[in-house]
Amino acid sequence: MFGSKSKKIIAEQKARIAEIEFEVTRQNELYHALYEMLSQGLALGKDSKLTKYVEESYEGNPDLFSIILKLAGMFANIPLRLFEMKGDKEVEAENEEIAKLMNKTNYYQNWNEFRRLYAILNYVTGNSIVYAPKFENGINKGKITNDGLIPMPTQNVTIYSKGWRQPIGYYTLDINESYKIKPEDVWHERFAPTIKFEDGRNFMGMSPIKVAYNIINFQNKGYEITAKLYQAGHPPGIVSKESEQGGETTAEQESKFREKWKQKYSWKEDMNNLGVPIFTLGKLAYTKIGYDNLKELDVINMSEHGLRKFCNLLQCPAELFNDTAASTYNNKIEAAKAIYTHRIIPDIDSFCSGFKEILKAYGNYILKPDYSGIEALQEDKKKKMEWLSMGFDKGAYSPNEIRERLGDEPVDEPAMDTRYIPANMIPIDGSGEIDEEDKIMESNRFYEEANINEKL
Secondary structure, eight states: OHHHHHHHHHHHHHHHHHHHTTSOOTTOHHHHHHHTTOOEEEEOOOOTTHHHIIIIIITTOHHHHHHHHHHHHHHHTSOEEEEEEETTEEEEOOOHHHHHHTTBOSSSOBHHHHHHHHHHHHHHHSEEEEEOOBOOSSTTTTSBOTTOOEEOOGGGEEEEEEOTTOSOOEEEETTEEEEEEOGGGEEEEESSOOOOOGGGGGGSOOOGGGGGHHHHHHHHHHHHHHHHHHHHSSOOEEEEEOOSSOOOOOHHHHHHHHHHHHHHTOTTTOGGGTTOOOOOSSOEEEEEOSOSSGGGGTHHHHHHHHHHHHHHHTTOOGGGGTOGGGOOSSSHHHHHHHHIIIIIHHHHHHHHHHHHHHHTTTSSEEEEEOOTTOHHHHHHHHHHHHHHHHHHHTTSOOHHHHHHHTTOOOOOOGGGGOOEETGGGEETTSTTOOOHHHHHHHHHHHHHHTTOOSOO
16 A cells, blocks of 8 residues: 555656656746746737648649648658667667657658658648657656657647746647647647747747748739639620610610620530620620730749749749749759758758657667768769868878768778878878888988988
8 A cells, every 4th residue: 555655656746847847947037027928828829820821822822832842752751760879979770669650650651751741831830740649657658659750730739828937838729629738748840930929929930931921822813813714715804885875784784685695605504605706786895804815914924933932931942843044053963952951951950859859768869861862962972082082192081081971881990090191101100110221221222322422
């Protein structure tokens, strides 16, 4: 009885300690000043248009959809390798539990699909929020449960406060707010920081699409108008009959005219009527109330302008999305390299950094990206090898140091850790130093060649 009671108390204390870990100290004056007005159960501020960004920008704009899908695919295709830290060394490792998580990440997604959705949420909503439920007790404490890692729909997520000492109290979904998800079970990465701190808005990232929302809306309206004009079959306008007496058309006449037109000329009634002119007696007049042709809408130019703006926002070259007019790179390899260095690599680093926190419960593991198979990034190896060779010739690097800088494993041989100088590649450590007898012979040869008879 006593042992059971003691274990229960210890468990409660551990739970309380875990809860305290997510609270700031009472002496934190900054948090006190910023979040003093956050009361228990108050919803933190967020962008109310997140749902619109998903519907109108990602699902409703073909240019933005293509950019985001391409970036997400590139992000998900970077291989990630598991390493274990042993002292100061990183050793490639295997772990059955982690391998399972990186194979079938949750009930319906594999590792590749999970990472692709993670990136899409990041680029569209400015947040990647992942449900990461952990075991609370036992030998598996802190490890991910059998539910795996599940992306949360950011547009439906609301963060609630538990006061200024615990501004992130719990996460909920507006689909069903009765479920309160603990922050310990949430992995939250923000694409771009929000610099509005009022009402705790900074705890949600800002969507890059927000900046270009007006351009996206303008583009979408252009596509919509174009579609309707194609559907109608002719530019909008009014066909009227000129009256010799100057009389006006009555409402009854207008109604009959519309009815007759629908019966005889509407393509919705008969596709053969599409483009058939209307014949009537008398002198007719036509009043334009729209565009003479689709070119006036300037949809194509606006589309190209929007695509370039989206590419600028996401820091990727527009020429990789068939916009050859906006080319600023000498060749496609340079452009492809830029999309990795400016966008994909920083996002991969952020992902690996966040995943490192999840791996702590499994041991001293880290994830590292493997870029060796990315063609656009291999072009640098030739240049890198050239200046490393110069360093080797000057005695700055050993062969193993060159291998490590090129991303290869060092070779366990003494000679591979030795630095050399240019003079006939003599080792710096003196192992190839000329002995005294050789020095005397070299000296004698010098005097003989110089016709100096008396040797000093």
